Amino acid sequence: MPLPPLLLAIGNHQEEVVETLLQVGRFLIIFLAARTLAELMVRLELPTILGELVAGVIIGVSGFHLILPPEAHAQLNHGLLALVGSLADVTPEVVQDIYQETFPNLKAVSQLGLYALLFLTGLESELDELVAVGVQATTVAVTGVVLPFALGTAGLVFLFDVPLFPAIFAGAAMTATSIGITASVFGELKFLKTREGQTVIGAAVLDDILGIVILAVVVALAGGGSFSLGPILKLVMAALVFVAAALFLSRTAAPAFDWVLDQLRAPGEVVVAGFVVLTLCCFAAQAIGLEAALGAFAAGLILSASRHTEAIQETVKPLVALFATVFFVLIGTAMDLSVLNPFDPDNRQGLVLAAFLLVVAIAGKVAAGWSYWSKEKTNRLVVGLGMMPRGEVGLIFLGLGSQAGILTPALEAAILLMVIGTTFLAPILLRLVLSRQGALVDQPS
Amino acid sequence: MPLPPLLLAIGNHQEEVVETLLQVGRFLIIFLAARTLAELMVRLELPTILGELVAGVIIGVSGFHLILPPEAHAQLNHGLLALVGSLADVTPEVVQDIYQETFPNLKAVSQLGLYALLFLTGLESELDELVAVGVQATTVAVTGVVLPFALGTAGLVFLFDVPLFPAIFAGAAMTATSIGITASVFGELKFLKTREGQTVIGAAVLDDILGIVILAVVVALAGGGSFSLGPILKLVMAALVFVAAALFLSRTAAPAFDWVLDQLRAPGEVVVAGFVVLTLCCFAAQAIGLEAALGAFAAGLILSASRHTEAIQETVKPLVALFATVFFVLIGTAMDLSVLNPFDPDNRQGLVLAAFLLVVAIAGKVAAGWSYWSKEKTNRLVVGLGMMPRGEVGLIFLGLGSQAGILTPALEAAILLMVIGTTFLAPILLRLVLSRQGALVDQPS
Numbered sequence: 001m002p003l004p005p006l007l008l009a010i011g012n013h014q015e016e017v018v019e020t021l022l023q024v025g026r027f028l029i030i031f032l033a034a035r036t037l038a039e040l041m042v043r044l045e046l047p048t049i050l051g052e053l054v055a056g057v058i059i060g061v062s063g064f065h066l067i068l069p070p071e072a073h074a075q076l077n078h079g080l081l082a083l084v085g086s087l088a089d090v091t092p093e094v095v096q097d098i099y100q101e102t103f104p105n106l107k108a109v110s111q112l113g114l115y116a117l118l119f120l121t122g123l124e125s126e127l128d129e130l131v132a133v134g135v136q137a138t139t140v141a142v143t144g145v146v147l148p149f150a151l152g153t154a155g156l157v158f159l160f161d162v163p164l165f166p167a168i169f170a171g172a173a174m175t176a177t178s179i180g181i182t183a184s185v186f187g188e189l190k191f192l193k194t195r196e197g198q199t200v201i202g203a204a205v206l207d208d209i210l211g212i213v214i215l216a217v218v219v220a221l222a223g224g225g226s227f228s229l230g231p232i233l234k235l236v237m238a239a240l241v242f243v244a245a246a247l248f249l250s251r252t253a254a255p256a257f258d259w260v261l262d263q264l265r266a267p268g269e270v271v272v273a274g275f276v277v278l279t280l281c282c283f284a285a286q287a288i289g290l291e292a293a294l295g296a297f298a299a300g301l302i303l304s305a306s307r308h309t310e311a312i313q314e315t316v317k318p319l320v321a322l323f324a325t326v327f328f329v330l331i332g333t334a335m336d337l338s339v340l341n342p343f344d345p346d347n348r349q350g351l352v353l354a355a356f357l358l359v360v361a362i363a364g365k366v367a368a369g370w371s372y373w374s375k376e377k378t379n380r381l382v383v384g385l386g387m388m389p390r391g392e393v394g395l396i397f398l399g400l401g402s403q404a405g406i407l408t409p410a411l412e413a414a415i416l417l418m419v420i421g422t423t424f425l426a427p428i429l430l431r432l433v434l435s436r437q438g439a440l441v442d443q444p445s
Numbered sequence: 446m447p448l449p450p451l452l453l454a455i456g457n458h459q460e461e462v463v464e465t466l467l468q469v470g471r472f473l474i475i476f477l478a479a480r481t482l483a484e485l486m487v488r489l490e491l492p493t494i495l496g497e498l499v500a501g502v503i504i505g506v507s508g509f510h511l512i513l514p515p516e517a518h519a520q521l522n523h524g525l526l527a528l529v530g531s532l533a534d535v536t537p538e539v540v541q542d543i544y545q546e547t548f549p550n551l552k553a554v555s556q557l558g559l560y561a562l563l564f565l566t567g568l569e570s571e572l573d574e575l576v577a578v579g580v581q582a583t584t585v586a587v588t589g590v591v592l593p594f595a596l597g598t599a600g601l602v603f604l605f606d607v608p609l610f611p612a613i614f615a616g617a618a619m620t621a622t623s624i625g626i627t628a629s630v631f632g633e634l635k636f637l638k639t640r641e642g643q644t645v646i647g648a649a650v651l652d653d654i655l656g657i658v659i660l661a662v663v664v665a666l667a668g669g670g671s672f673s674l675g676p677i678l679k680l681v682m683a684a685l686v687f688v689a690a691a692l693f694l695s696r697t698a699a700p701a702f703d704w705v706l707d708q709l710r711a712p713g714e715v716v717v718a719g720f721v722v723l724t725l726c727c728f729a730a731q732a733i734g735l736e737a738a739l740g741a742f743a744a745g746l747i748l749s750a751s752r753h754t755e756a757i758q759e760t761v762k763p764l765v766a767l768f769a770t771v772f773f774v775l776i777g778t779a780m781d782l783s784v785l786n787p788f789d790p791d792n793r794q795g796l797v798l799a800a801f802l803l804v805v806a807i808a809g810k811v812a813a814g815w816s817y818w819s820k821e822k823t824n825r826l827v828v829g830l831g832m833m834p835r836g837e838v839g840l841i842f843l844g845l846g847s848q849a850g851i852l853t854p855a856l857e858a859a860i861l862l863m864v865i866g867t868t869f870l871a872p873i874l875l876r877l878v879l880s881r882q883g884a885l886v887d888q889p890s
Contacts, residue, residue, distance in 0.1 A: 020737045021728060023553060028724040031717055038711035048711045087732045105553035108468060112554075188712060266483035266493045267633060268766025272476055275767055279473040283466060287532045292465045318760040319767075321713025322720055 017088045018098045025084065026106055029066050030329045031322075033059050045435065047427040049184045052325055056332015067333045069107075070100045071399070110330050113323025114180055115296040119278050120316045121183040121192065121201060122300020123309055127250050129198045130301075136372040137202030143371035144203065144387045145210050148174035148364030155356060156411075166411055169401045172218045173415050174361050176211050178391025178423065179204040179293070180327065185427050186386065189434055196379050200386035203368075208294060209239045211393060215400070238288040246298035254305035261308055270308055271315035277303060331392050335420055339413035350413030357418040362388060362425070381433055389426035394419035462533040463543045470529065471551055474511050475774045476767075478504050490880065492872040494629045497770055501777015512778045514552075515545045516844070555775050558768025559625055560741035564723050565761045566628040566637065566646060567745020568754055572695050574643045575746070581817040582647030588816035589648065589832045590655050593619035593809030600801060601856075611856055614846045617663045618860050619806050621656050623836025623868065624649040624738070625772065630872050631831065634879055641824050645831035648813075650742060654684045656838060657735060660845070683733040691743035699750035706753055715753055716760035722748060776837050780865055784858035795858030802863040807833060807870070826878055834871035839864035 037051030037058075059066040065077040076099060081092035088095070130137075153171030156162040162170070182204050186192045192201065216232050261273050278299045285295030303309055339347055369384025398415050401407045407415070482496030482503075504511040510522040521544060526537035533540070575582075598616030601607040607615070627649050631637045637646065661677050706718050723744040730740030748754055784792055814829025843860050846852045852860070 017731060020556075020731050023556070024724045024727040024731065024737055028721065028728060031721050031724070035709070035711070035714075035717055035721070039709060042710045051711070102549065102553070104547065105550050108547075108550035109554065109557075111465075111468070264480070264484060265487045266480070266496070268762070268770075269480075271763040271766045272480055272770070276473065276476050276480070279469045279476070282469040283473060286462060286465050286469065292469055314759075315763040315766075317713070318716040318763055321716045321760075322764075325713075325717070 014088055014090055015094075015098060018084060018090060018095055019102055021084050021087060022095070022099055022102055023105065025080075026067060027326075029059055030055075030326055034325050034329050046431050047185045047188055049181060049188070049328055050424065050427045052328035053332040053335075053423065056329040057335055057337060058332075059329070060333025060335070062335060062337040067106075067329070068099075069330070069334050070103055072334065072336070106326065107330065109323055110327040111292075113320065113325065113327040114293055115278060115282055116316055116319040117180055117183060117324040117327070118293050118296040119274075119300040120313060120320050121179075121187065122297040122302075123304050123313050123316070124187065124192050125201060125301055125304055126193055126198060127247075127301060127304060129193070129195065130202050131247070133195060133199045133202055136374055137199050138206060139372035140199060140203040140368045140383060140387065141206035141210060144177065144207060144365050144368035145175040145214070147367055148361055149214075151360045151364055152357060155360060156353070159356070160353060162411065166401075166406050166408065169218060169397075169406050170357065170411055170415055172214050173390070173394055173397035173401070174357065174364065174418065175207070175214055176390045176393035176397060177204045177207040177365075177387050178389045178393050179208055179297070180324070181389040181391045181423060181426065182386050184324065184328070185430055189431070191382075191434065195376060196382045196386070199378065199383050203383075203387060205294065205297060207387070208291065208393070209243070212290060213239070215397070235289050238290060242285060242288060242290055242294070242298070246301055250298075250302045250305060253302050254307075257303060258307050261306075270311045274303060274312040274315065327392075331395065331423075334395060336416065337420070339416060340420075346409075347413065349410040350417070353410055353414035354417035354421070357414050358421045361390070361418050361422050365422075379433075382430065385426055385430045385433060388429075389423045390419045391423045394423070459533055459535055460539075460543060463529060463535060463540055464547055466529050466532060467540070467544055467547055468550065470525075471512060472771075474504055475500075475771055479770050479774050491876050492630045492633055494626060494633070494773055495869065495872045497773035498777040498780075498868065501774040502780055502782060503777075504774070505778025505780065507780060507782040512551075512774070513544075514775070514779055515548055517779065517781070551771065552775065554768050555772040556737075558765065558770065558772040559738055560723060560727055561761055561764040562625055562628060562769040562772070563738050563741040564719075564745040565758060565765050566624075566632065567742040567747075568749050568758050568761070569632065569637050570646060570746055570749055571638055571643060572692075572746060572749060574638070574640065575647050576692070578640060578644045578647055581819055581823075582644050583651060584817040585644060585648040585813045585828060585832065586651035586655060589622065589652060589810050589813035590620040590659070592812055593806055594659075596805045596809055597802060600805060601798070604801070605798060607856065611846075611851050611853065614663060614842075614851050615802065615856060615860055617659050618835070618839055618842035618846065619802065619809065619863065620652070620659055621835045621838035621842060622649045622652040622810070622832050623834045623838050624653055624742070625769070626834040626836045626868060626871065627831050629769065629773070630875055634876070636827075636879060640821060641827045641831070644817075644823065644828050648828075648832060650739065652832070653736065653739060653838070654688075658684070660842070680734050683735060687730060687733060687735055687739070687743070691746055695743075695747045695750060698747050699752075702748060703752050706751075715756045719748060719757040719760065772837075776840065776868075779840060781861065782865070784861060791854075792858065794855040795862070798855055798859035799862035799866070802859050803866045806835070806863050806867050810867075824878075827875065830871055830875045830878060833874075834868045835864040836868045839867070 033055035034052045037055040038048035041048050041051035056067070057063055061068055061072040061074050065074060066080055068074055068076055076096055078092070081095045085092045085095045149171040152174045153167045156167035156170055157164060182200055186197045186200065191197045213232065213235055216235055257273070257277065261269060264273065278296055281295035281299035281302070282292040283295070285298065286292040303312060306312065339350055341347055342351055365387040366381065366384035368387055369380040394415070398412065398419065401415070402412050478500035479497045482500040483493035486493050486496035501512070502508055506513060506517045506519050510519060511525055513519055513521055521541055523537070526540045530537045530540045594616040597619045598612045601612035601615055602609060624646070627645055631642045631645065636642045658677065658680055661680055702718070702722065706714060709718065723741055726740035726744035726747070727737040728740070730743065731737040748757060751757070784795055786792055787796060810832040811826065811829035813832055814825040839860070843857065843864065846860070847857050
């Protein structure tokens with residue numbers, strides 16, 4: 001029970017009032033902004049995720065400073081601080097402190113949203129189809145990693161005289177694929193179960209695993225001298241074991257799950273049992289050095305063969321609608337678009353570098369769509385575009401690089417622009433290509 | 446993307462690994478424990494919430510120390526710390542620190558669960574029925590506040606020689622009703638829509654409002670001398686305005702909501718629109734000095750007249766199943782049952798006081814069931830028992846008192862036991878009374 005402003009006398013209960021107001025108020029701002037923009041996107045026949053990203057930009061560090069990750073080191077919206085301060089009878093400075101302190105709560109909820117989204121993506125995947133396209137997906141993933149990395153690094157070094165190590169780092173940032181964004185767009189356009197959809201999802205999962213290995217290598221290089229192959233081989237082993245275990249369990253574990261579910265009698269059994277498998281797989285993936293999000297996808301894949309898979313999907317959808325939205329909006333809030341302004345002379349070098357990186361980033365992933373051999377006719381452009389958005393994964397690479405002080409401001413801005421460009425262009429281009437194809441109904445609902 | 450253990454070189458990413466492991470691991474522990482106990486309770490024909498509370502006790506401060514609020518100042522389970530530490534390659538001390546730091550995330554999620562539960566309770570309420578029983582509910586609420594407060598305070602002062610101020614505080618703690626527990630039990634037993642159910646829910650809401658006013662008075666008294674009537678009158682006014690606005694909007698706002706919902710075309714519109722109303726009402730309630738949870742109930746009541754109310758209920762249920770469970774388990778984790786041990790001489794005075802408080806706490810609320818006049822035949826015992834659980838509200842009173850250093854250890858233990866006793870007895874007794882009545886189907890599902 002958060003307490004009313006009167007109760008300052010004992011303890012710090014005013015703080016709880018501010019906490020609750022901020023907690024609830026942040027959700028309100030996020031949902032109002034995201035929903036407004038999502039509705040606009042639907043009317044423009046664009047994927048709603050684009051609206052969520054744009055909503056984030058509008059309320060975030062590039063816009064009204066209403067939702068601001070502490071890492072942004074920017075000043076929060078004065079109106080918001082003053083409003084909450086006056087409601088709770090504290091100074092705006094106190095509100096600002098509590099805002100920063102409680103921001104991790106919002107991030108934790110958004111993380112839940114990402115897990116829920118990947119869980120749903122796994123549930124909606126066709127295991128047999130995923131295995132059938134395994135070779136193609138692997139080819140796409142590897143090509144989509146090698147091409148942008150090689151072209152990006154070489155271009156930066158030879159065309160722009162960037163020193164080798166920052167160039168390698170930028171190249172590594174270009175290998176990422178945001179499986180969340182891809183899954184969201186394909187899911188909304190009802191394209192997940194197609195051959196192309198499964199190829200992209202499979203490739204994005206593998207790309208995520210490759211990304212972790214690449215990061216480990218780059219960071220080991222950054223450590224200087226002390227490069228040792230052991231931990232990296234261990235990570236590669238862990239990844240292989242993980243994929244094998246996920247495939248094995250998705251063939252065998254569903255009947256056991258169904259049996260357990262049939263024994264359960266307390267209400268809410270479907271959602272809780274699903275959530276237990278989800279958290280178990282997230283824990284396992286993280287424990288062996290991979291990402292929890294990969295575990296979430298594996299959990300969905302494992303339960304996709306369950307008799308209850310549709311019931312689980314129904315219970316997961318509200319979680320996705322609420323919390324994955326928070327996740328995508330937060331990505332948008334962290335994007336600082338001021339580096340885009342060409343009238344600021346400081347930005348020009350970054351813009352030139354960015355144009356180069358963006359072209360390589362798009363070309364490299366699109367080319368990956370043509371990299372595999374297949375008897376079946378598939379839409380290779382869709383596959384390439386599906387691999388394109390760097391999204392939150394690109395931002396994490398960027399964050400690591402700037403934290404380590406490896407990148408010049410111009411290169412940092414260029415990577416950010418490459419991430420923004422691919423993230424925003426991918427849903428737009430995918431939608432264009434898919435509707436031209438007539439593969440879509442007029443209004444997704 | 447939380448990063449693998451390798452990446453310690455740059456920044457503090459090991460910390461993120463530990464965070465993710467703890468975050469996901471805590472959910473896993475909570476759901477495994479809660480579900481196991483809930484299944485047991487269903488087979489014993491007891492409400493599942495009792496299982497959730499007991500699960501909390503088992504994994505919390507009285508049990509395995511796996512889920513431990515930082516306020517408990519107890520040592521976390523060594524096995525858990527060692528396991529996570531070895532997985533993430535850090536010391537158990539680091540894990541402990543991150544555990545404490547990230548615990549608010551879990552609390553924030555549990556708070557969402559409470560809001561979702563009260564939202565659902567509001568959605569399932571019958572406004573007309575609630576208004577029809579308004580006078581009875583008010584009588585029950587007032588009697589259920591006055592009797593335990595007066596008897597408790599007087600008894601402590603005259604029978605046990607407790608000084609006036611601590612006695613008043615203990616008396617105030619006895620006025621609480623945990624609307625969450627009551628709503629959960631009635632909801633599960635499909636008793637919410639009955640006359641008794643609506644009387645209790647209405648009375649519990651009013652009791653919550655009265656509780657805030659009482660707390661304000663007690664705290665003002667604690668401030669000593671500086672007692673001023675102004676802020677308390679303001680709070681009473683705010684409460685009246687809030688109830689009036691909620692009733693007015695629930696008669697008028699649903700058509701507007703339905704119209705807006707009909708215009709929305711992006712997917713997930715029902716759950717998002719419902720959530721926007723929910724957060725708006727939570728914010729409004731907290732902003733005028735009441736509780737956000739009251740706003741959540743009002744939001745449900747407002748939307749209970751919507752054409753989409755059943756669709757909203759369906760989307761809210763998974764949130765309740767997951768996060769309200771976390772809320773109730775956390776209540777259990779905070780209960781320190783060691784004060785129950787009669788072999789420890791330090792506990793004896795507390796146990797005697799506790800026995801007295803428990804009798805008054807039960808008698809006072811049960812008597813409230815007989816306090817109103819009604820032409821209709823109602824089960825007054827059910828009404829009284831429904832008002833009985835003190836739950837989290839009682840714990841908050843207790844927390845305030847011990848924070849302020851007002852209470853002796855014996856009195857503190859006695860209040861805790863009174864809270865535990867009423868919280869655990871209410872679901873058991875309600876279930877017994879309701880099934881004897883034959884008002885229930887054999888297995889709730």
